[in-house]
Amino acid sequence: MSTCLAYGVHEAHAPLEPLRIERRALRDDDVAIAIDYCGVCHSDMHYVHNDWGTTRFPCVPGHEIIGRVTAVGPAVSRYRVGDRVAVGCLVDSCQGCPACEQHQEPHCTQGMTPTYNGLDRISGEVTLGGYAQHIVVREPFVLRVPAALDPRYTGPLLCAGITVWTPMREHGVKAGTRLAVVGLGGLGHMAVKLGVALGARVTVITTSPGKAEDARALGAHHVLLSTDPQAMKDAANSFDLMLDTIPRGHNVNPYLMLLGRQGTLVLVGALEPLEPIHGALLAINNRSIAGSLIGGLQQTQELLDFCAEHQVLPDCEMIDIQDINQAFVRMEKNDVKYRFVIDMASLKP
Template sequence: MSNAKAYSAASATSPLASDTIERRDLTEQDVQIEILFCGVCHSDLHMVRNEWSVAPTVYPIVPGHEIVGRITQVGSAVTKFKPGDLAGVGCMVDSDGTCPQCKAGLEQFCPNMTLTYNSPDKHLDGVTYGGYSDSIVVDQRFVLRVPSNLDLAGVAPLLCAGITTYSPLRHHGVTKGKKVGVVGLGGLGHMGVKFAHALGAHVIVFTTSPDKKEDALRLGADEVVVSRNLDEMQQHVNSFDFILDTVAANHDINAYLNLLRLDGNITLVGAPPKPLEVAAFSLIMGRRNLSGSNIGGIAETQEMLDFCGEHNITADVEVIPIQQVNEAYDRLLKSDVKYRFSIDMASLKSE
């Protein structure tokens, strides 16, 4: 076992603060990663504050599942990586490998998946600790290769926000000639716009904020619709092949269902706190589909990273030192960031 510097929270009301945690010794299949950057995901905030009853938080908690770093050591049976390689770790660090989902490359739906943090740790007595730390040890099966041409601070959020938006776009066949909508222009939405544009689709952003139009166009949108403007919405009825809904607040899903063409699909990746009311006729009249999506499997996440390398895609980030993470959480609640925070973990060295 070895010690690692980290930031943890001791309770739902405690701020994140400097801590020392234990990392396991390498097994023959493990790699050790020096963490260079870790993205801040909204789910980090929810977990730190124990706001999800379906996944009660075990304290102390070390969050962080958007990890980019450099491999410093490998186990004796590791074949995929060597010391010095750039590597990424996303939302999961293990699965059973035997269930139908794992065999299909859909580890994110494994009933025995191990999350990167706050998940029972089969190697140590306790739960897994995440990327708000200077190092991590992970099974090579759950480590990703990071393209060397990309800015590492902007790569970190790809491991969650990136794959969360890339996966449904690919699954539902978004390509050149498709008309695609992106609802919301936040941490998820801005990645959805970049990916849909790079895939060749005609991209339309839906936002409640007219002042986001210029930025949406900069990110790759072809058009911007202010969703509160009924005339603008009406112009697009029955016309979309696919809509990616990234909004985590309560909203009228039927307004977007009615924009889908025959057999069109709208996929939820945002998670509103209350159930959305769906009008049956919004689905029936166009044989429309309402679905959801959750990150992606390891192979698809690697595909996404390679795609980003080819198209020079990263998240738009504000880089912060770890000492500002509590302030970042407060700003996250106010949507006061364009579009993700990325923690420079070199700042931990001063702790």
């Protein structure tokens, strides 16, 4: 066992503050990682505030982790000390159920172990995340960061990136796919960049005219203002796939109308009830609504390799850990383009 510095909370609605935490002694297949950067996800804020009523305290958030290997257990074969590695939203699963065997670890029938606020499968201890100097993770849940990826900007691929990458791969986005992205936050901006890199014709759908220029700067081919009734009417039946990144319950009916034959709307943001859906809008054009939750380990590695090859990286604002409470306030106001990343070198005694 070892101890390290971290940032976290002991109770809901308290500001994040320095804590000293313990990391377990290495098991045979464990990798010890010194954390260099950690992205800041909306979920981090929700857990710190206990918005979902499921937070275990003390809570140390962070699941967009980039670091270097500092030690390995005797059974570890894929990593050596010094390797540049990443850890995303999960740190364990049963690895024996059909979901795990099909590389869909987030859907493990025994429940995946989240990187923070989960319970370790062996010790039962609460998992603590990446707002810390170090972390210890089982080898199968450690990802390799290709040398061509700038480690400062790689963290957000581990949650925001994989959340939109998985449905794009699942639904076969390729050259010429008519892809719509609803919302232009952390997830939406990644969806635009990845969609463009896959060759899709990308349209950003937004309520705010002010975001049109931002969307085009990210590579979007078109911008559709959902507040413009004529523009929405003109865009009816015109998309193959739509990624809906709106992070709260909303009315999807105006978006469903925009889907062409066999078109699918994938929800990746809203984890709460939606307004009632009009059945006729699904029947017409044989449309579907689907969901998607982060992604499996193999697919996350595929994403990192793809982003290295195509030099697709999130737009990030680097912060020191001491600025994290201010960053949460700004995130609540959507005042970030498009992801905060903590430079963990700022975490010192």
